[in-house]
Amino acid sequence: MRVPVSDVGLGDRAADVLRGNDLGSMTAAAPRLYPHMWSWDSGLIAVGLARLSVPRAITELRTLLRAQWATGMIPHIVFSEGDGYFPGPQRWATESAAAAPAAVRTSGICQPPVHALAVRRILDAGRAAGGADRAEAEAFVRDTFGAWLAWHRWLATARDPDGRGLVEIHHGWESGMDNSPRWDQPYAAVVPGDDLPGFVRTDVDHVGDLRERPTDAEYGRYLWIVEQLRRVRYDDDAAREVVGFRVADVFMSAILAVASDELAGIGDELGFDDDAAELRELAARFRAGVRSTVSPSTGLARDLDRRSGRWIATETVAGFAPLFCGVDDGSQRALFWGERWCGHPALAHPLPPSVSPADPGLRPRTYWRGPVWPIVSWLFSWAFERQGDDDGARRLRAASLRQLAGGDFGEYYEPFTGEPLGSLHQSWTAAVALDWLA
Numbered sequence: 001m002r003v004p005v006s007d008v009g010l011g012d013r014a015a016d017v018l019r020g021n022d023l024g025s026m027t028a029a030a031p032r033l034y035p036h037m038w039s040w041d042s043g044l045i046a047v048g049l050a051r052l053s054v055p056r057a058i059t060e061l062r063t064l065l066r067a068q069w070a071t072g073m074i075p076h077i078v079f080s081e082g083d084g085y086f087p088g089p090q091r092w093a094t095e096s097a098a099a100a101p102a103a104v105r106t107s108g109i110c111q112p113p114v115h116a117l118a119v120r121r122i123l124d125a126g127r128a129a130g131g132a133d134r135a136e137a138e139a140f141v142r143d144t145f146g147a148w149l150a151w152h153r154w155l156a157t158a159r160d161p162d163g164r165g166l167v168e169i170h171h172g173w174e175s176g177m178d179n180s181p182r183w184d185q186p187y188a189a190v191v192p193g194d195d196l197p198g199f200v201r202t203d204v205d206h207v208g209d210l211r212e213r214p215t216d217a218e219y220g221r222y223l224w225i226v227e228q229l230r231r232v233r234y235d236d237d238a239a240r241e242v243v244g245f246r247v248a249d250v251f252m253s254a255i256l257a258v259a260s261d262e263l264a265g266i267g268d269e270l271g272f273d274d275d276a277a278e279l280r281e282l283a284a285r286f287r288a289g290v291r292s293t294v295s296p297s298t299g300l301a302r303d304l305d306r307r308s309g310r311w312i313a314t315e316t317v318a319g320f321a322p323l324f325c326g327v328d329d330g331s332q333r334a335l336f337w338g339e340r341w342c343g344h345p346a347l348a349h350p351l352p353p354s355v356s357p358a359d360p361g362l363r364p365r366t367y368w369r370g371p372v373w374p375i376v377s378w379l380f381s382w383a384f385e386r387q388g389d390d391d392g393a394r395r396l397r398a399a400s401l402r403q404l405a406g407g408d409f410g411e412y413y414e415p416f417t418g419e420p421l422g423s424l425h426q427s428w429t430a431a432v433a434l435d436w437l438a
């Protein structure tokens with residue numbers, strides 16, 4: 001039986017996880033499975049680090065920005081010196097890309113833009129602490145504002161070329177929800193070529209139960225897209241022409257909307273009025289895009305397969321994108337807490353699983369096909385708090401702290417038993433726990 005640790009002990013253990021995964025100027029996403037820096041992990045890790053050390057949180061994001069591409073893209077992986085992860089820098093071969101940074105090895109795709117949430121947290125934590133922390137946080141925000149703006153601008157142009165307010169992704173990895181049922185339809189059209197170079201997976205060495213990870217067939221498609229992008233040297237325009245996977249990701253679009261609002265608020269404080277106005281327009285455009293995807297029959301938001309022109313209607317947590325970015329008329333909030341979602345009687349904790357517990361296709365141990373991801377719960381609790389729904393935020397926080405009470409900081413959790421799955425000591429899980437405990 002799992003012995004719950006107290007909240008005080010939980011905070012200490014979360015801090016230990018972040019210290020244990022600290023590589024100096026970056027935090028590994030997990031000790032063995034993910035020995036490098038991941039983009040959206042680093043944003044959420046910085047949220048947690050801001051509760052421990054403002055300078056260390058700043059270092060995390062400065063490291064990430066050193067990997068930013070000349071186009072503005074922030075790559076999804078910044079490679080450390082460590083190995084044991086596939087695909088590593090040799091397979092990505094981004095040195096062929098004109099826009100890649102010279103001094104840092106990175107992947108060639110991106111992930112959701114949560115970073116402005118962390119920048120805000122760092123600024124607030126620095127101001128609350130005062131003294132040197134305050135000065136360092138304010139200098140950091142001033143120095144890096146332009147880089148975050150360039151990142152948002154890149155998403156709003158290269159990834160929304162026709163201005164419809166939906167971010168287009170070129171790989172399931174870009175969504176951060178790699179093998180979600182959301183991507184089954186577009187991936188079905190991705191057929192790896194005979195000339196796909198061979199590969200040996202390493203992820204399966206680090207997870208005891210192979211059901212918890214994507215299948216080999218899924219990996220073949222993942223690697224084929226990397227190959228397509230590598231062959232056009234990760235050029236944005238060429239990528240849109242050749243890539244076999246082009247999907248408007250509704251949840252990433254919602255994240256871009258709220259993150260743009262956060263950055264606009266910072267822009268106001270810095271006196272960058274034009275930039276703040278541009279970011280607010282961008283937020284409004286992506287909110288309208290998110291709203292345009294809602295299915296009249298289910299009330300959930302949908303992704304759009306840009307290659308086939310078809311809507312992708314799945315009952316996944318991403319369907320709550322409107323609730324997350326504040327364009328809900330109240331019906332999504334009711335659905336979220338209702339029996340098809342957090343109120344489902346079989347759940348171990350009233351938290352949103354990656355797939356509806358009422359969907360017979362839910363696979364309770366398989367990665368983004370059913371488990372509860374604490375970082376997703378955190379994103380909703382952050383959004384609820386920002387919207388003034390203190391009760392909703394408090395409920396998610398309380399249930400999540402009960403879920404994490406064993407102190408393992410799992411990557412994801414079995415929704416019906418509460419068992420931690422995937423990697424243990426996952427950095428971003430520890431980080432969001434620290435934020436909830438603060």
Ligand code: 9WN
Nearest residue numbers: 029034038040041173176177178203
């Ligand atoms: C591929 C690091 C990352 C997260 C993603 C999660 C998983 C990688 C993988 O791990 O993806 O990017 O190899 O499975 O799906 O959200 O950022 O924690």
